[in-house]
Amino acid sequence: MTSRTSLSAAADSAADMADSLVGAEFAFSTQDFDRIRLLLRQHTGISLSEAKRSMVYSRLARRLRATGRPSFSAYLEGLRAGAPEWEYFVNALTTNLTYFYREGHHFQILADFLKRRAAEQRGQLLQIWCAAASSGEEAWSLAMTAAEAFATLAPPVRILATDLDTQVLATAKRGVYRPDQLSKVPEALVRRYFCEEPDGGFSVRPELRALVAFRPLNLLDPVWPVRSPMDAVFCRNVLIYFDRTTQLRVVERIATLMPPGALLFVGHSENFSQGQRHFVLQGRTVYARAGMQRQPA
Ligand SMILES: C[S@@+](CC[C@H](N)C(=O)[O-])C[C@H]1O[C@@H](n2cnc3c(N)ncnc32)[C@H](O)[C@@H]1O
Structure with a gap:
């Protein structure tokens, strides 16, 4: 001993x-x-x-x-x-590790959800919040997922991508990646959604850029410049850096922006027992906002 x-x-x-x-x-x-x-x-x-x-x-x-x-x-x-x-x-x-299509199962769930939701909402734009966007790989993966789901470069989706770190956010907005950073993006999607630059980098196509707005946002700030109700929120691999009380406060506030049936995606190691009051487990690390679904008129 x-x-x-x-x-x-x-x-x-x-x-x-x-x-x-x-x-x-x-x-x-x-x-x-x-x-x-x-x-x-x-x-x-x-x-x-x-x-x-x-x-x-x-x-x-x-x-x-x-x-x-x-x-x-x-x-x-x-x-x-x-x-x-x-x-x-x-x-x-800050720790900014991220990559395209991280936790790949989330993107298939999102694609199915967006199609279902669009059918229910009849022509309304669907809103996605990428709440810790880091250098942009997650937000651009969301944009590609939406474009693929609706088979168009102009899907009925808008993405708000935010992060506390203004330096990574500038990289995200720039939307230019080296070939090795695109290793998780299927070749066909690279061809469809990126333009090759003279220096060998790949730049996100303008049509995809039109879907995403980047803004600085600290999840601890008392006011979040996030207006619309969010149909889906990606808050992945950021809650792990917070203590339990802060995690709970952030999750509760996110819940207020989500109408019933909206989906919350968290990271694989994020213990989410604290969100159970507002959310129902929907799949691996995917939660649906609880409450009565509004029936489409
Ligand atoms: C590990 S990255 C996760 C990136 C991406 N969501 C993913 O899962 O691949 C964590 C990000 O959270 C951001 N972050 C940390 N604290 C934050 C806060 N209080 N408000 C907003 N973003 C924060 C960091 O700047 C960093 O870019």
Whole structure:
């Protein structure tokens, strides 16, 4: 059995190791790390575990160099939400992993749902919210799914794609990807929905661009600039960064934007027991908004 003494010795040496980042370019104390964690959690909901210490160091060390700050405490000194550096600080600490057709089963479910819903709603545009769009692969996958479902480049669908991170959002809006980033997109769809650029990149076709609007949005903000009721919401692989209370609050607010029967798609590792009051499980990590379905007139 490990003794208490050896456990605390291990903890101390872990702290020493972390503090030995001090020996790196900039001193990085536990106090600096805790201040960063608190700021980030308060303003974005993202909870960083102790294990993220060296990630935080390396990502923010770049900002210290860029801004000419001599230490983490000097960098953190004037850092407030709304300060010029704030956006860079947040952008540096988000995790943006994404790829085309991630969790592929969602897109088949969405295609069937859109066709059914369009038939019910008779000509009304269907609204999809991609609530943590990152660099755009998810939103463009949604647009291609809609175009394929209705066999037209002008499907009756509009997609709002939002993210907190303004840098990835600019990439999303630009809509140009390298061939390796398109590896999960079937060849025929690449030909149908992308134009090859002179530098070998692939740019999303203008018709598909007309379906998607990109906007910055922090899921923690008290007001979301999201107007219409949403027929489908993709809120995938973002709730995992939040604590339980924040997850619950965000899911409850999303539910208010969804009419009965609308679908919510979450990430495969997102524990969703907290949404059960508003949603009924529909398929693997897909939930339908509970409530009475309005019958079409
Ligand atoms: C891992 S990516 C997921 C991308 C995509 N949804 C997917 O599943 O592939 C998580 C995204 O959530 C965004 N994010 C984190 N906190 C957020 C918040 N409070 N409001 C809005 N977006 C947030 C990050 O900027 C990042 O781009």
